[in-house]
Amino acid sequence: DAGITQSPRHKVTETGTPVTLRCHQTENHRYMYWYRQDPGHGLRLIHYSYGVKDTDKGEVSDGYSVSRSKTEDFLLTLESATSSQTSVYFCAISEGSYEQYFGPGTRLTVT
Amino acid sequence: ILNVEQSPQSLHVQEGDSTNFTCSFPSSNFYALHWYRWETAKSPEALFVMTLNGDEKKKGRISATLNTKEGYSYLYIKGSQPEDSATYLCALSNSGYALNFGKGTSLLVTP
Numbered sequence: 001d002a003g004i005t006q007s008p009r010h011k012v013t014e015t016g017t018p019v020t021l022r023c024h025q026t027e028n029h030r031y032m033y034w035y036r037q038d039p040g041h042g043l044r045l046i047h048y049s050y051g052v053k054d055t056d057k058g059e060v061s062d063g064y065s066v067s068r069s070k071t072e073d074f075l076l077t078l079e080s081a082t083s084s085q086t087s088v089y090f091c092a093i094s095e096g097s098y099e100q101y102f103g104p105g106t107r108l109t110v111t
Numbered sequence: 112i113l114n115v116e117q118s119p120q121s122l123h124v125q126e127g128d129s130t131n132f133t134c135s136f137p138s139s140n141f142y143a144l145h146w147y148r149w150e151t152a153k154s155p156e157a158l159f160v161m162t163l164n165g166d167e168k169k170k171g172r173i174s175a176t177l178n179t180k181e182g183y184s185y186l187y188i189k190g191s192q193p194e195d196s197a198t199y200l201c202a203l204s205n206s207g208y209a210l211n212f213g214k215g216t217s218l219l220v221t222p
Binding site for chain 1: 143156
């Protein structure tokens with residue numbers, strides 16, 4: 001299995017609080033991605049990174065920001081969590097256009 | 112946002128049956144088509160990445176074909192087994208890395 005970890009694995013938070021999810025890889029892959037998975041929507045891209053300090057928006061980026069200060073870490077921040085951000089969040093990594101390897105997921109509940 | 116459609120939404124077959132699913136996508140600006148297998152409570156796992164019109168790929172009893180001119184890909188499973196039960200996702204890339212996923216086909220194989 002590709003060396004990808006996500007933390008925390010589960011989190012419950014209140015509306016309006018900031019939340020940061022962490023993705024850590026040991027594969028030295030250049031590209032990293034954050035997706036959310038919701039019933040009826042499948043996997044949707046939030047943000048992605050194509051190098052240290054290089055990031056871009058995906059399909060559902062509103063309300064989220066990201067940072068990548070090191071090759072191995074990609075952080076996803078919800079500045080002020082809302083109930084609509086209750087979801088399962090997956091991190092993925094890849095080398096260019098090759099297959100993506102997914103982390104175990106983080107289940108976030110915003111009450 | 113690239114519209115990726117998968118059909119059927121779900122499928123229930125008996126052990127030993129062969130089955131196939133369809134992934135449809137806009138044929139303009141095509142770069143790559145990915146197939147993933149996603150078992151319940153696990154992370155998506157890459158099956159195939161295809162880039163050329165007419166591509167055919169095979170992994171064990173699972174194979175896939177690609178038609179970029181008409182915008183579709185087929186995934187075939189020969190002699191389905193209960194362990195093939197999973198959701199099968201296809202995803203389109205038009206840039207080389209960021210993926211747009213379909214909603215998946217959920218396969219249940221019963222003994």
